[in-house]
Amino acid sequence: xxxxxxxxxYTDVSREIAFGLTCLQHRGQDAAGVVTFNKHFRIKxxxxxxxxxxxxxxxxxxxxxxxxxxxxxxxxxxxxxxEAQPIYMNYPFGxxxxxxxxxxxxxxxxxxxxEQNRVIETTNDLELILCTLASNLEGKNLKNFSVDDLxxxxxxxxxxxxxxxxxxxxxxxxxxxxxCDPHGIRPLVLGKKISERGTVYSFSxxxxxxxxxxxxxVRELQAGEAVFIDNQRNLHSKIxxxxxxxxxxxxxxxxxxxxxxxxxxxxxxxxxxxxxxxAKSFEKFAIHPDVVIDVPSSAYFSASGLAEELQxxxxxxxxxxxxxxRSFLFPTQSQRDMAVRQKLSPIKPIIAGKKVAVIDDSxxxxxxxxxxxxxxxxxxxxxxxxxxAAPPVKFPCVYGIDMSVKxxxxxxxxxxxxxxxxxxxxxxxxxxxxxxxxxxxxRGLCTACFSGCYPTGISSELxxxxxxERMHSKASAILG
Numbered sequence: 034x035x036x037x038x039x040x041x042x043y044t045d046v047s048r049e050i051a052f053g054l055t056c057l058q059h060r061g062q063d064a065a066g067v068v069t070f071n072k073h074f075r076i077k078x079x080x081x082x083x084x085x086x087x088x089x090x091x092x093x094x095x096x097x098x099x100x101x102x103x104x105x106x107x108x109x110x111x112x113x114x115x116e117a118q119p120i121y122m123n124y125p126f127g128x129x130x131x132x133x134x135x136x137x138x139x140x141x142x143x144x145x146x147x148e149q150n151r152v153i154e155t156t157n158d159l160e161l162i163l164c165t166l167a168s169n170l171e172g173k174n175l176k177n178f179s180v181d182d183l184x185x186x187x188x189x190x191x192x193x194x195x196x197x198x199x200x201x202x203x204x205x206x207x208x209x210x211x212x213c214d215p216h217g218i219r220p221l222v223l224g225k226k227i228s229e230r231g232t233v234y235s236f237s238x239x240x241x242x243x244x245x246x247x248x249x250x251v252r253e254l255q256a257g258e259a260v261f262i263d264n265q266r267n268l269h270s271k272i273x274x275x276x277x278x279x280x281x282x283x284x285x286x287x288x289x290x291x292x293x294x295x296x297x298x299x300x301x302x303x304x305x306x307x308x309x310x311x312a313k314s315f316e317k318f319a320i321h322p323d324v325v326i327d328v329p330s331s332a333y334f335s336a337s338g339l340a341e342e343l344q345x346x347x348x349x350x351x352x353x354x355x356x357x358x359r360s361f362l363f364p365t366q367s368q369r370d371m372a373v374r375q376k377l378s379p380i381k382p383i384i385a386g387k388k389v390a391v392i393d394d395s396x397x398x399x400x401x402x403x404x405x406x407x408x409x410x411x412x413x414x415x416x417x418x419x420x421x422a423a424p425p426v427k428f429p430c431v432y433g434i435d436m437s438v439k440x441x442x443x444x445x446x447x448x449x450x451x452x453x454x455x456x457x458x459x460x461x462x463x464x465x466x467x468x469x470x471x472x473x474x475x476r477g478l479c480t481a482c483f484s485g486c487y488p489t490g491i492s493s494e495l496x497x498x499x500x501x502e503r504m505h506s507k508a509s510a511i512l513g
Contacts, residue, residue: 034288034433035118035133036060037221038102038242039201041209041262042233047095049246050102053235054083056242059290060133061106064117067092068129069100070203076129078103078117099209101201103131106435116157125170127205130163133238134198134219135433137489140498142194162200166190178207180261180269187212187259191274195489197281197432197479199254201236208263211236216279216488217256218432218479220295224248234262239293250294256477278477279488282469283434286423287331287394296476301334303472307422308338308392310468315343315390320418320460322390324383326350328405335422336392343390350383350391351405377408385413395423396463397436399443399455406457419458424466425449428485429496436482437503439496 036057040046050067065086066078075095079086083104103118121129136142136158143153143161151164169186187210197218202210213221224235224243237243240250254260257275262268281288284295291301315321325347327336340347354376389409396402402419409417425444430436439445443452444463453461466483481487 034060034106034435035131036104036238036242037131037133037199037201037236038238039100039131039203039209039211039236040233040246041099041235041266043098043228043230045096046098046100047092050100051083051087051092053237053242053246054102054104056245056290057104057238058083060238060288061104063107064105064114065103066105066117066119066131067095067100067102068119068121068131068203069095069097070127070129070205071097071099074121074127074129074203074205076119076121078114078119080114080117099203101129101131101203116155118157118159120155120157120159120163121203122163122167125167125175126207128163128167128170128202129205130159130166130200130202132159132162132198132200133221133433134158134200134214135196135431136161136194136198137196137431137491137495137499138194139502145193158196159200162190162194162198163202165193166202180263183207183210183261184259184269184271184273188273191215191257197489199238206264208261209234209236210259210261211254212259212273213254213256215257215274215276216477216479217254217258218279218281218488220280220284220289221254223251223254223260225251232266234266234268236260239289240295241290241293244292253296277488279479280476281432281434282473282478282480283395283423283430283482285473288434291331291334304332304334304422305338305341306472307464307469308335308340309342310472311335311339311392311420311422311462311464312342313468314462314465315339318460318462320390320462321345321388322416322418323387324348324350325390325392326383328391328393329353329377331394332392332422335394339390339392339420345390348380348383350380350389351408352378352380354378377405379408379412381412384409386415388416388418389414390418390420390462392420392422394421395426396421396443396452396461397426398441399452403456410457416459417457418460418462419453419456420462422464424464424469424480424483426482428482429500430482431487431491431496431499432479432481434482438500 068076169189173182199219199221325340
């Protein structure tokens with residue numbers, strides 16, 4: 034999972050892009066990058082957070098009226114600087130691109146491109162999307178290039194590239210392009226604002242970045258859609274290779290920021306609804322907590338919804354160190370354990386002697402959840418009920434969330450009773466898949482990690498290949 038941003042303006046946009054990326058920092062902490070265009074491409078990328086990669090001196094060297102930004106959380110390929118985004122090539126036109134997602138037919142596509150005498154220099158799947166689009170553009174009449182030609186090339190690319198992706202591209206001297214995979218698995222939002230010289234357009238993974246930059250949110254891109262902003266700031270859009278929408282439900286559960294809007298609804302509001310839905314299980318199992326607390330901070334609104342429905346107090350029972358990143362994003366378990374110890378501190382008067390329902394957005398590996406249960410026990414909780422706003426994660430995610438190795442998924446290999454024993458909890462309560470689907474019944478969702486139903490169709494052989502690649506990447510990260 035990554036965060037992407039593009040701005041097509043009239044004056045310098047480099048600082049706006051860098052600021053916008055800080056609003057998307059929760060989507061990726063491995064690396065950050067910016068590319069701008071003014072007669073030629075200027076690019077800077079590096080490992081670390083946005084404010085570690087960019088300063089005013091660097092941004093002054095990137096000054097240009099249009100550009101792209103990216104924050105990376107590595108799930109495909111190695112985690113070194115050559116794998117960071119953006120990526121650009123000089124022909125045709127000059128193309129620069131960023132993307133969020135994961136290509137599942139990586140090996141097949143790489144083989145096809147090499148047979149076309151393309152040199153694949155990285156293990157980043159963005160390079161495959163970029164090279165595929167470039168190959169499809171080369172077959173067009175570039176001297177009399179049209180929007181129809183561009184959309185034809187994008188549609189051909191969508192048919193060749195299987196997986197989840199939202200991409201933004203700069204076409205040197207032509208304009209800015211954004212497009213989504215046929216199922217619309219990954220989010221992409223269009224924004225605009227009026228300047229003295231005319232309309233400035235922007236694309237972003239989330240509305241929070243657009244609103245922080247003063248853009249009006251126009252709409253989300255639909256499944257299989259492409260939008261092109263030409264040099265005269267004319268907007269062209271077309272739904273190309275379209276299949277049944279399957280938006281990633283984990284955006285609602287975990288990844289999106291609380292203040293972002295998806296499908297015209299505030300993410301925080303949807304998380305409250307998830308919390309309220311969990312109350313039915315408490316009634317079913319006759320569990321009566323004294324207090325509801327959350328694992329900061331993506332579970333806050335789910336916890337408040339659960340407490341409201343149960344009519345018990347919500348309290349902040351775990352203090353969070355804001356300078357420690359999301360433990361989910363750390364590549365090794367030892368790093369995740371250390372991050373949890375540094376990040377969360379129990380507040381004893383709220384916990385001691387209480388029956389505590391602690392809610393997290395999900396339970397993936399279970400090791401972090403176990404550590405939290407231990408913290409609450411050590412602080413004197415009478416009982417600990419561990420609650421997941423998500424259903425059991427039983428199947429690997431192949432679309433860009435770091436859950437691609439089934440042996441690491443605690444619910445994929447154990448019963449709820451066994452999970453409860455491992456965590457040391459008095460009870461575990463999961464959201465039911467049926468309740469989750471009811472909450473979002475007005476939108477087609479990808480729930481493959483819960484149901485095993487992959488919208489793009491995944492063979493057991495391909496699942497094994499993806500799992501092996503991910504294990505190799507993790508081993509490389511550990512070895513440095």
